[in-house]
Amino acid sequence: MAVANLSVHNESLRGYLGTTRSIKWQMQHHMDEEEEEEEQNILLSPFEKVIYDMKNSKKVKNELILGKRIGFYQLRGEIGTGNFSKVKLGIHCLTKEKVAIKIMNKKQITQKSRQLFINEILSMEQLHHPNIIRLYEMLETQSRLYLVLEYADGGDLFTKVSTRGRLLEYESKFIFIQIVSAVKHMHENNVIHRDLKAENVFYSATNCVKLGDFGFSAVCPLSEPLNTSCGSPPYAAPELFKENSYFGIHVDIWALGILLYFMVTATLPFRAETIRKLKKYILLGSYTIPSYVSDPCRKLIHGILQIIPTNRYTLDNILDSPWLKGMECPEPYQPFHLNPAHLVSSLPLNEEEKEVKKALRGLGITEEHICNNPNWDCHSPITGTYRILLHRSHKRHYSDGPVMMNNCPAKPRLNENRKKRLKARVQTSRMCLIL
Ligand SMILES: Nc1ncnc2c1ncn2[C@@H]1O[C@H](COP(=O)(O)OP(=O)(O)OP(=O)(O)O)[C@@H](O)[C@H]1O
Numbered sequence: 501m502a503v504a505n506l507s508v509h510n511e512s513l514r515g516y517l518g519t520t521r522s523i524k525w526q527m528q529h530h531m532d533e534e535e536e537e538e539e540q541n542i543l544l545s546p547f548e549k550v551i552y553d554m555k556n557s558k559k560v561k562n563e564l565i566l567g568k569r570i571g572f573y574q575l576r577g578e579i580g581t582g583n584f585s586k587v588k589l590g591i592h593c594l595t596k597e598k599v600a601i602k603i604m605n606k607k608q609i610t611q612k613s614r615q616l617f618i619n620e621i622l623s624m625e626q627l628h629h630p631n632i633i634r635l636y637e638m639l640e641t642q643s644r645l646y647l648v649l650e651y652a653d654g655g656d657l658f659t660k661v662s663t664r665g666r667l668l669e670y671e672s673k674f675i676f677i678q679i680v681s682a683v684k685h686m687h688e689n690n691v692i693h694r695d696l697k698a699e700n701v702f703y704s705a706t707n708c709v710k711l712g713d714f715g716f717s718a719v720c721p722l723s724e725p726l727n728t729s730c731g732s733p734p735y736a737a738p739e740l741f742k743e744n745s746y747f748g749i750h751v752d753i754w755a756l757g758i759l760l761y762f763m764v765t766a767t768l769p770f771r772a773e774t775i776r777k778l779k780k781y782i783l784l785g786s787y788t789i790p791s792y793v794s795d796p797c798r799k800l801i802h803g804i805l806q807i808i809p810t811n812r813y814t815l816d817n818i819l820d821s822p823w824l825k826g827m828e829c830p831e832p833y834q835p836f837h838l839n840p841a842h843l844v845s846s847l848p849l850n851e852e853e854k855e856v857k858k859a860l861r862g863l864g865i866t867e868e869h870i871c872n873n874p875n876w877d878c879h880s881p882i883t884g885t886y887r888i889l890l891h892r893s894h895k896r897h898y899s900d901g902p903v904m905m906n907n908c909p910a911k912p913r914l915n916e917n918r919k920k921r922l923k924a925r926v927q928t929s930r931m932c933l934i935l
Pocket residue numbers: 579580581582583584585586587600602633649650651652653655656699702712713715931932
């Protein structure tokens with residue numbers, strides 16, 4: 501997949517301004533620098549102002565040089581680091597949207613880690629679901645690659661459970677059904693996640709979660725066997741350890757079983773100090789479920805954690821299980837356009853699209869800019885702005901997760917020692933490998 505260079509990006513920025521502002525600039529050559537800048541700022545639309553500042557403002561240029569800014573995004577603190585990248589908080593200058601920016605240093609990029617980045621883009625672009633992290637934009641400089649993602653500000657499920665203890669079953673149902681619905685949508689769109697685990701489930705609101713980290717995902721027909729075994733060992737299905745190839749859907753479903761077990765017990769069903777031992781336990785399929793877990797939940801876990809892949813519950817079996825009875829399953833969004841080209845075509849626009857077109861115009865992104873948008877894919881700041889605004893509109897029109905009534909019983913709080921013990925017990929799932 502070709503990755504656009506930032507020089508291309510800068511070229512296009514020059515173009516956005518050049519066409520509309522050159523005459524005005526000629527008339528103002530006699531003004532001193534400061535006055536000129538002030539005058540410009542008054543006349544420019546927000547979009548033009550951002551581009552003008554990127555070319556002319558010393559402050560903004562410094563931020564770009566110092567890595568405090570990339571494209572239309574101001575970079576803030578670090579959110580976390582992974583094996584292949586680090587993630588920073590970003591603010592989109594035009595919309596002020598908070599985003600998560602995944603940064604990969606090109607010097608440290610191997611063919612494999614570059615492929616993970618590409619996988620992530622390809623998979624996320626296929627999907628349109630309220631419980632899946634959205635991809636807004638991709639940027640590249642001489643030294644780095646950047647993925648601009650929807651920011652889920654509530655932390656991840658692993659941290660929540662390992663610091664606060666197991667979730668109540670009532671709460672687990674709300675979280676689990678959102679994840680199952682997201683996985684169903686992925687599978688319906690030929691995307692296999694291959695790294696489902698609590699660390700990749702992010703809270704965006706109290707009881708709304710989003711599935712992220714598609715680095716190990718594969719886009720392929722579901723009937724096609726896969727042969728790269730990857731993911732986190734405690735979540736790995738038995739066939740990953742003994743077969744040369746496997747079917748992705750069954751592997752994702754097994755991981756859902758581990759995830760459910762983790763939510764309701766705050767431990768993992770298969771734990772060991774070494775991968776060898778862990779593999780042995782997983783292949784034997786022997787685990788116990790604590791007695792406090794309800795019968796319907798226990799049955800569901802057993803139905804999912806079946807050693808033989810074809811005996812395993814399907815996603816429909818899971819959704820029809822008595823444990824999830826009466827739960828509302830989130831629906832995917834209607835497929836939407838990934839770039840704004842259609843906003844200037846003669847196609848009829850739906851409510852959200854009309855809203856987005858109006859919002860773009862309000863920011864100074866005109867039909868002319870959209871027509872001249874040099875990159876239709878995620879390498880363009882206009883496409884990035886469009887995707888952020890479209891997502892906002894979707895969030896306004898649809899709820900992101902099932903509504904949880906406030907009638908669940910209070911949970912006992914954990915003391916510090918118990919928190920530490922819990923964290924130690926589930927630590928192994930942090931690791932993510934090609935097995
Ligand atoms: N969209 C997001 N919103 C909020 N936090 C995020 C988002 N994406 C990633 N993070 C956080 O950033 C950190 C690093 O994420 P990253 O995906 O780079 O690595 P990882 O998943 O921790 O490890 P791995 O390299 O095994 O994938 C994680 O702690 C994660 O919680």
